[in-house]
Amino acid sequence: MALLRVYIIEDNEVYAKALNHHLSLNPDNEVEVFHTGRAFLQALHSRPDMVTLDYSLPDTTGEEVLKKIKEFDKDIPVVIVSGQEDIRTAVNLLREGAYDYIVKDENTRERLWNTVNHIRENVRLKDEIDRLREEVNIKYDFSSIKGNSEVLKKIFRLIEKAVMTNITVSIYGETGTGKEQVAKAIHYNSSYRKRPFVAVNMAAIPKDLIESELFGYEKGAFTGANQRRIGKFEEANNSTIFLDEIGELDLHLQAKLLRVLQEKEITRLGSNTPVKVNSRVIVATHRNLAEEVKKGAFREDLYFRLLGLPIELPPLRERGNDIIILAKFFADEFCRDNQLPKVQISRPAQQKMLKYRWPGNVRELKAVIELGVVLSDSNIIEEEHLNFHSQDGIKELIFEETSLRNYTQQIIKYYLDKYDNNVIKVAEILDVGKSTIYRMIKNKEIVMNTKQ
Amino acid sequence: MTEQGPLFDLKQLDELSAGNPDFISVMIDTFLTHTPEQVDQLVSAYEEGNLKRMGEIANKLKPSIDLFGISGLTATVRSIEQKGKAEHRDDKLSSEVFELKRGMTAVFQELQKMRPQ
Numbered sequence: 001m002a003l004l005r006v007y008i009i010e011d012n013e014v015y016a017k018a019l020n021h022h023l024s025l026n027p028d029n030e031v032e033v034f035h036t037g038r039a040f041l042q043a044l045h046s047r048p049d050m051v052t053l054d055y056s057l058p059d060t061t062g063e064e065v066l067k068k069i070k071e072f073d074k075d076i077p078v079v080i081v082s083g084q085e086d087i088r089t090a091v092n093l094l095r096e097g098a099y100d101y102i103v104k105d106e107n108t109r110e111r112l113w114n115t116v117n118h119i120r121e122n123v124r125l126k127d128e129i130d131r132l133r134e135e136v137n138i139k140y141d142f143s144s145i146k147g148n149s150e151v152l153k154k155i156f157r158l159i160e161k162a163v164m165t166n167i168t169v170s171i172y173g174e175t176g177t178g179k180e181q182v183a184k185a186i187h188y189n190s191s192y193r194k195r196p197f198v199a200v201n202m203a204a205i206p207k208d209l210i211e212s213e214l215f216g217y218e219k220g221a222f223t224g225a226n227q228r229r230i231g232k233f234e235e236a237n238n239s240t241i242f243l244d245e246i247g248e249l250d251l252h253l254q255a256k257l258l259r260v261l262q263e264k265e266i267t268r269l270g271s272n273t274p275v276k277v278n279s280r281v282i283v284a285t286h287r288n289l290a291e292e293v294k295k296g297a298f299r300e301d302l303y304f305r306l307l308g309l310p311i312e313l314p315p316l317r318e319r320g321n322d323i324i325i326l327a328k329f330f331a332d333e334f335c336r337d338n339q340l341p342k343v344q345i346s347r348p349a350q351q352k353m354l355k356y357r358w359p360g361n362v363r364e365l366k367a368v369i370e371l372g373v374v375l376s377d378s379n380i381i382e383e384e385h386l387n388f389h390s391q392d393g394i395k396e397l398i399f400e401e402t403s404l405r406n407y408t409q410q411i412i413k414y415y416l417d418k419y420d421n422n423v424i425k426v427a428e429i430l431d432v433g434k435s436t437i438y439r440m441i442k443n444k445e446i447v448m449n450t451k452q
Numbered sequence: 453m454t455e456q457g458p459l460f461d462l463k464q465l466d467e468l469s470a471g472n473p474d475f476i477s478v479m480i481d482t483f484l485t486h487t488p489e490q491v492d493q494l495v496s497a498y499e500e501g502n503l504k505r506m507g508e509i510a511n512k513l514k515p516s517i518d519l520f521g522i523s524g525l526t527a528t529v530r531s532i533e534q535k536g537k538a539e540h541r542d543d544k545l546s547s548e549v550f551e552l553k554r555g556m557t558a559v560f561q562e563l564q565k566m567r568p569q
Contacts (some may be wrong), residue, residue: 013482013486014519083533
């Protein structure tokens with residue numbers, strides 16, 4: 001800990017010297033003496049860690065000085081060291097916020113020494129709490145993303161890396177996997193957190209409006225442009241812009257976006273003057289952008305520009321018990337918002353949820369649970385209260401027309417990913433010989449996922 | 453003030469010095485520089501009938517008297533302080549003020565002898 005700055009306000013020169021000498025015996029104290037209230041108040045802005053205050057001062061009273069210290073910063077501990085033995089004075093000052101009241105007598109030295117040590121410990125603990133609080137805020141407040149699966153922990157580690165710099169982040173994942181939640185977690189844990197998070201969904205805006213939405217326009221730029229309007233990039237200056245469904249952006253606008261990202265400036269529609277923008281860019285898509293590049297639907301240069309730190313969100317079906325954690329969270333949230341008593345989810349209902357594929361992911365789970373709460377009768381969600389949108393599991397499974405061998409490979413790969421490549425466990429679940437799986441791996445029919 | 457007892461006792465200052473030999477001489481210097489004036493102010497306040505002021509100065513003198521172990525005057529200075537605070541003049545106050553002045557003057561003279569010439 002740094003030195004404890006102790007200010008002594010004492011007009012008796014003899015006593016002030018004695019206190020100064022005594023407290024300076026501890027090299028961790030930095031002591032300064034003031035003989036008048038006025039001299040002290042002029043130095044108050046330098047914010048001491050603690051103050052010892054004589055009640056009777058030549059130019060003011062201890063009460064007045066105490067009041068001014070508390071107005072400046074109520075957390076500065078003030079110890080009254082006074083010749084006044086009047087108990088009412090002591091009680092009043094303690095009520096006004098004094099940390100302690102020490103009468104000048106033969107015990108003053110020891111009492112003051114102990115009090116200063118207590119304050120030093122409090123200051124140290126407060127600093128420690130502030131430091132930890134800041135650390136928690138910066139690094140670990142991902143409470144909006146529920147779950148504790150290994151795969152999610154890996155995502156958290158990537159988010160932590162993302163918040164340390166303003167690298168562009170590209171988030172991939174099926175619909176409903178929580179891409180915007182991850183983008184928000186990055187923003188609200190980054191240095192931009194006090195500025196607005198600006199989200200634009202490319203799929204939700206008509207194609208011919210995207211340009212004006214992103215870059216803004218000048219008055220008269222087009223019919224209906226009655227006044228100047230800034231775009232989302234300007235709105236997100238010194239903050240985060242989240243471009244959701246970036247894969248839906250047409251090629252013409254991809255070129256314009258690339259230019260904005262390279263030049264860090266935008267030009268409003270109807271204007272020739274570029275405006276500098278400094279935004280942290282996060283993009284998301286449910287598409288495989290590398291595939292889109294191969295197909296010629298997405299510019300390769302923009303793809304590499306946006307790649308930055310890629311975060312791939314797993315589908316809900318691969319998150320194991322997170323399904324139950326999320327289900328309970330959504331049930332509690334829905335009950336709270338609707339002033340309903342809390343509901344439980346029965347064991348068979350939980351099993352049913354764990355077996356389902358969740359094509360709509362977290363979004364679908366939320367809808368299913370909310371309906372489950374409404375349909376439940378005795379504050380317990382049972383199997384029959386869970387209505388999945390895709391009822392026919394086999395149809396879901398065989399949606400893709402392919403060979404039986406391919407299905408087998410996909411199924412084994414799915415379980416290997418789910419159980420961290422534990423071949424023995426997967427062989428047991430699928431009731432196949434482990435040598436069969438090993439052989440398929442060896443023959444490269446299955447490529448094991450080795451990503452950390 | 454008893455004539456037989458020591459005028460002062462530097463035991464407290466000695467403990468406080470924590471082995472720093474210069475500390476006691478600095479404290480004696482400071483005491484001799486500031487305290488005689490305080491005693492004179494107290495006497496003046498008494499003579500002017502400003503008992504409140506007299507009590508305030510006694511309050512300021514008290515810790516110095518304690519610190520220098522001037523035990524013969526600890527009760528006297530407290531009595532003057534209380535009477536000043538209550539603005540109460542009784543038969544004894546005059547002799548107490550006189551006793552304080554006389555006792556402190558003797559202490560100043562003795563301490564002066566301890567200063568290096």
